[in-house]
Amino acid sequence: MRKTISTILSAAALALPVANGVAAADASAATRAAAKKKVVTSKFVGPAIQADRWGTVQVTIVVRKTTTTTGTKKKVTRRITGVTSTYPDHTDRSVYINQQALPILYQETLQAQSATIDLVSGATDLSQAFVQSLQGAIVKARRA
Amino acid sequence: MSTVARGLLRVEHIMGMPIVVDVRDEDVDDETVERAFDWLRLVDETFSTYKADSEISRLNRGELAVDDAHADVREVLARCEELRLETRGYFDVRAAAPESLDPSGLVKGWSVDRAAAILDRGGIRNYAINAGGDVRLRGRAVPDEEWRVGVQHPHRRDRVAAVIAANDLAIATSGAYARGDHLLDPHTRRPPTGLLSVTIVGRDLASADAYATAAFAMGGVAGPRWAARLPGYESMSILADETVLTTPGFRVLLAGDSYDRPTQHERPS
Numbered sequence: 001m002r003k004t005i006s007t008i009l010s011a012a013a014l015a016l017p018v019a020n021g022v023a024a025a026d027a028s029a030a031t032r033a034a035a036k037k038k039v040v041t042s043k044f045v046g047p048a049i050q051a052d053r054w055g056t057v058q059v060t061i062v063v064r065k066t067t068t069t070t071g072t073k074k075k076v077t078r079r080i081t082g083v084t085s086t087y088p089d090h091t092d093r094s095v096y097i098n099q100q101a102l103p104i105l106y107q108e109t110l111q112a113q114s115a116t117i118d119l120v121s122g123a124t125d126l127s128q129a130f131v132q133s134l135q136g137a138i139v140k141a142r143r144a
Numbered sequence: 145m146s147t148v149a150r151g152l153l154r155v156e157h158i159m160g161m162p163i164v165v166d167v168r169d170e171d172v173d174d175e176t177v178e179r180a181f182d183w184l185r186l187v188d189e190t191f192s193t194y195k196a197d198s199e200i201s202r203l204n205r206g207e208l209a210v211d212d213a214h215a216d217v218r219e220v221l222a223r224c225e226e227l228r229l230e231t232r233g234y235f236d237v238r239a240a241a242p243e244s245l246d247p248s249g250l251v252k253g254w255s256v257d258r259a260a261a262i263l264d265r266g267g268i269r270n271y272a273i274n275a276g277g278d279v280r281l282r283g284r285a286v287p288d289e290e291w292r293v294g295v296q297h298p299h300r301r302d303r304v305a306a307v308i309a310a311n312d313l314a315i316a317t318s319g320a321y322a323r324g325d326h327l328l329d330p331h332t333r334r335p336p337t338g339l340l341s342v343t344i345v346g347r348d349l350a351s352a353d354a355y356a357t358a359a360f361a362m363g364g365v366a367g368p369r370w371a372a373r374l375p376g377y378e379s380m381s382i383l384a385d386e387t388v389l390t391t392p393g394f395r396v397l398l399a400g401d402s403y404d405r406p407t408q409h410e411r412p413s
Binding site: 077079080105106107108109110111112113114115116117118119120121122134138 | 151153155164166272274277278279285288291292293294295296297298299300302303304305306307308315316317318319341343368369372382386387388389390391392395399
């Protein structure tokens with residue numbers, strides 16, 4: 001079983017609505033300044049790469065392509081606004097609360113959370129496969 | 145003329161891991177980012193134990209004396225020795241094999257700290273560097289006010305165990321789940337027990353990384369206890385029974401939505 005997630009390197013959830021709002025405001029300002037700005041957001045899927053015991057990893061990136069035309073000059077900028085990847089699913093473990101006393105330390109129970117984050121600490125597993133797939137997606141985005 | 149673009153995300157595979165540089169400045173000088181990657185590639189050439197002609201490989205074969213090695217190599221080896229003493233031998237460049245040196249446990253963090261200094265000198269104000277799960281942050285994750293860094297959940301690949309929100313910080317995590325990282329307790333030469341992962345945050349990544357390695361090697365609950373007393377560094381440890389232990393200073397860094405659950409607080413005895 002596979003699960004699509006949007007944790008690693010993902011600024012998409014927060015960045016995209018803001019970006020679209022800015023783009024709309026820019027468009028009206030740009031008309032007055034005789035510069036045309038076109039914003040296109042597209043998804044690019046990298047190749048599925050085998051990652052040893054974990055199964056395959058496949059990265060999808062969301063790219064915001066901004067084309068600014070001033071007279072005959074055209075400037076294109078691309079920005080990755082989101083990265084999602086598929087990983088093999090893992091079963092949850094039961095949660096157990098340890099009552100052992102420990103000085104200077106707060107104690108809680110481990111939880112799994114799915115949050116909007118920019119990057120992950122401690123995630124070296126799958127990394128090579130992740131990067132290969134990511135690079136494949138970036139190459140596709142550059143050609144688009 | 146260097147190319148100026150808005151924001152930049154670059155990934156390269158160096159030192160056997162992906163290194164991601166995510167710049168959120170309005171205008172990014174590509175050449176500065178390139179210099180940082182040039183530096184990291186040079187570090188790989190110098191320190192890799194997988195490259196036969198690296199200075200470390202030559203040291204290990206007895207073809208090069210420490211005194212004749214590059215100043216950077218001598219600096220790293222000297223710091224490794226300091227750390228070995230600071231960590232009561234739990235951070236040890238000879239942990240894997242007694243007859244040979246492998247300073248890669250320090251080199252990763254140390255080289256990222258230097259790469260960050262290159263970006264700083266080049267005037268880049270908002271960036272994150274992620275070297276195989278060890279992280280260095282500066283400024284803001286524009287358009288957001290802070291960078292949000294997830295700490296890998298030890299059992300669930302698609303989830304995080306906590307979220308740190310910060311501006312200028314180094315974050316290192318050591319865990320048993322890292323493929324290829326066969327972390328051993330240098331005293332017993334066996335994998336440590338009782339801990340799933342240790343995350344250390346503080347000023348520089350070199351120390352944070354070495355402290356995380358040492359605390360993990362100590363096992364639970366000695367590792368978390370030792371880490372809790374490190375001056376200038378805060379920590380979070382996940383024990384084998386899924387108990388999470390955090391220092392008060394670490395909790396301050398947790399994102400607002402990270403820990404909205406009841407807490408037991410054990411006072412110093």
